[in-house]
Amino acid sequence: MEDSPLQPGAADLPDRLHRARRAAADAGVGAMFITPGADLRYLTGYQATPLERLTCLVVPSEGDPFLVVPALEKPAAEASPAGALDIEIVGFGETDDAYELIARRLPAGAPLFAVDNQMWAEKLLAFQAALPGAQVSLAGDVLSGLRMRKTPAEVAALRTAGAAIDQVHRRIGAWLKPGRTEREVARDIADAIIAAGHATVDFVIVGSGPNGASPHHEVSDRVIAPGDPVVIDIGGGTADGYRSDSTRTYAVGEPPAAFRELYEVLRTAQTAQTDAVRPGITAEQLDAVGRDIITAAGYGDHFIHRTGHGIGLETHEEPYIVAGSARPLEPGMAFSVEPGIYLPGTFGARIEDIVVCTEEGGERLNLTGRDLVVLPS
Template sequence: MTQTEPRAADLFTAERLALARRAAAAAGLDALLVTPGADLRYLTGYHALATERLTCLVVPAEGDPFLVVPALEKPAAQASPAGNLGIEITGFGETDDAYRLIARRLPPNTRLFAVDNHMWAEKLLAFQAALPGAQPGLAGDVLSVLRMRKSPAEVAALRRAGAAIDRVHRRIGEWLRPGRTEREVARDVAAAILDAGHATADFVIVGSGPNGASPHHEVSDRVIRAGDPVVVDIGGTTPDGYCSDSTRTYAVGEPPAAFRELYDVLLRAQTAQTEAVRPGVTAEELDAVGRDLITAAGYGEHFVHRTGHGIGMETHEEPYIVAGSTRPLAAGMAFSVEPGIYLPGTFGARVEDIVICTEDGGERLNLTGRDLVVLPG
């Protein structure tokens, strides 16, 4: 294991739970109730399966946290990083009421509890029934603040994820060529994402020609043609739970002159934005750096989305780099910088890097070239 490869013990620490408990108390909450998803994995390292059976981390504002799991899944929970955190892991039987089990262990005067933002509705309703008189809130309001600023171990994990997705982009020329469909290319790219070290291939966008003008186009059976610009946006999750996300735009043969003009504007904007990252700059100010350049070149109405999103244990999380957000950037924040220009029915382009805000600037985690790559047509 190299120094850049984080160990589970470095990523998933008891300090995270202590910070969550203090944040809950400061927010006036009696407890956080966290079911399977990114928040549970962030706090414990346990990548639990979300099923009709309840798995729930309980973080009281006062007292020790504990993890409640189906008895048949207790060995898996104990084998996960959660088993090394010194917390109680309680299993319950098939005929037990796990919600009332948790309710009985909370203080009798519990009045306000917060659930993770992605808790299933049926589970929230069951907690409300078990805690009559108590009001639910969203745990994301406190946990997102903790997750937004990455530790050195998390930065190392994201750096590793970025290097893995870069390896895939460097191979795009193996698969992207005229005569193949977007779907065929995407199938090869998805396999390469796994080969590069990801545990899952989370998304593959291959938008050729006019499909590149749809920012969230995925794939279709359109046959790629000589001269097509192609937007390739890909990402996955690594075994330690951290995500990658990077977009490059390619041309299969020489593209139209109008596309080169558009791409030159886009690249200047994205470069200016990545270079503008530093503590104290607000999210909306960073968005404006690229948006103003694109607007001045006459493409403003064709930049139709925000500049970026935070990334960590989810591909999209806080902070969001968007107009209207006065949140100042701070060291440890990780987010995408991905302006795009899209001409409906014609073509589009996007360039995306993950950037870490450092103490005195920004660090790009995606290091493949940003110049337009023209592949054989």
Template sequence: MSDATEEGGLYPPERVARAQEAARDAGLDALLVTPGADLRYLTGYQALPLERLTCLVVPAEADPFLVVPALEKAAAEASPAGRLGIEITGFAETDDAYELVARRLPPGTTRFAVDNHMWAEKLLAFQDALPRARAGLAGDVLAGLRMRKSAAEVEALRRAGAAIDRVHRRMGEWLRPGRTEREIARDVADAILAAGHATVDFVIVGSGPNGASPHHEVSDRVVRAGDPVVVDIGGTTPDGYCSDSTRTYAVGEPPAEFRELYEVLQGAQAAQTGAVRPGITAQELDAVGRDRIAAAGYGEHFIHRTGHGIGLETHEEPYIVAGSARPLEPGMAFSVEPGIYLPGRFGARIEDIAVCTEAGGERLNLTGRDLVVLPA
């Protein structure tokens, strides 16, 4: 992890204390957090998810501690977790790590919660070690902390957004007739890394009728003159924070109906990004764009939610979807990505990451949203 990340306060020590308080408020005796985004959020430790147990134990009424295999203790101590002031306990190959955790939990533990992505084999082992306790999901507790980004986290997302914008600005180098989606995607993936990401998380290149499948990814279809092409790309930066942005291109002049569809979509997405503000609910924001698309006759072709939260994971709370009465709050970061998809013909999507601020909303992807027509 870079010095800039540490100085920026991306992984401050008080997060574990806040999680402990949230566990108490939820009536839990302990949180058990294994490798993944929750562990990195709380400690800064990007541990590998392996068969040996690595687990942050956060008792509601006792000091937290981190259990790791003995052979990984040095790595844990060298990570940001080593500067949190919590005990890091190593266990030997022949030790039962689950019994170790159970023995150290306060007597009378009856309710514990595990991170939402804990492997089933680990949850079952904890249930065997704590037969009198009932397990729940720590995401119900931790999501409330993670969805409200700090200033340092927003800055990390801003850097991630700028990095993926640099890739979109180069799309004309790769997107042209005669090349397959797979060939284009390989070039785009290389550019995502070159732009400053640590990993490539996904590359969607949906040309012509493939653009009508929102999660198409890539195929060996050859791009043809006149094709609309949906390009949805994202990665994770060295900070641990994610990018995600979609733009729709045309390789040569697209069909007239596609231009009409795109104009509707662009207006809907602009209205939604402009409506971001504290207090608007997720379902109200979804309706801002959905109602416009429906009024233009494309309602049945907008087949997914408006957006998803983003941070240490590409998809996290809050979800911008019909049925969610969650009010937006300053610090919440999420995608705004309406789409229109005509099966067998073409599709279009425009996606920006937005942050709710005290003053309204800030768009973190700054490339233009007009249809980009590339030379055929």
């Protein structure tokens, strides 16, 4: 599906390209090569399909950006928001060498170029062959500083995505029942994600009983039993490309007393972390807020992942809320706060909200309750 010219950030695209060029120059990068993915969509609004044929936005530190596409894809590129930008869209034929085409348009002897972090290896090798002697770096090092600070329009898009995934969590009781398999429940949830306003289903995790102790379990044919705690982590992409991601943990009937104790520790930690979001707190300090509570309760060895990840056009992007990151939070940064406690072979629990750092503190974009929901068994 092509992006609408009214997508969040569309009016900002010329400024994004200008800032990207300036950032590349400041980093000493002669040109950035951006192939299909979130970086291309961020800079041009073009949601190009990854193909063996090259599609590439070239952002030189000096000179004008241009977009190189296969000739058969040129009408689609021109119909996308990229077509409304003041950049040249260059089509190439089946027998043309797109890499040489790009190399000829760059200043001779450019010492450094940067490629997007998800560029296919075969394309990187082709660029290296076309630009012998040039050094390669990652464009993500240049662009992440731009992408992680969301504009008001982007925050509004994330807020809409968060409200849509909240709708799904509010209906979990209709599907999560004893005797059903995780896979059956996940199928209903996936349908509901689309019905709630998403264009794509990115993931559905239904981890029941001991499967909940695996953070990325996804689904299986395990039959849900009375008393099972169940971790449900779901997310999708809206038509404008912005993502949702929210986790709630449920119990099908009364869970074990040990689980209730664990869950209360987790709820206290996650609430303290979301309340602690403010400009200036570092990523590692925010991680420690919840981790210290969980550790003091004796579960420190069972919180086995970082507190959170940035979110926007990708479900996982900068900033990462993790020990060792001294990055101070700034207004506009959007990220998950999702501590978890996992007892292998027994059960696990996770609570996840998307939070935006504002001048006043943190704004939760997921507004369903964080108390344990006990469903009929």
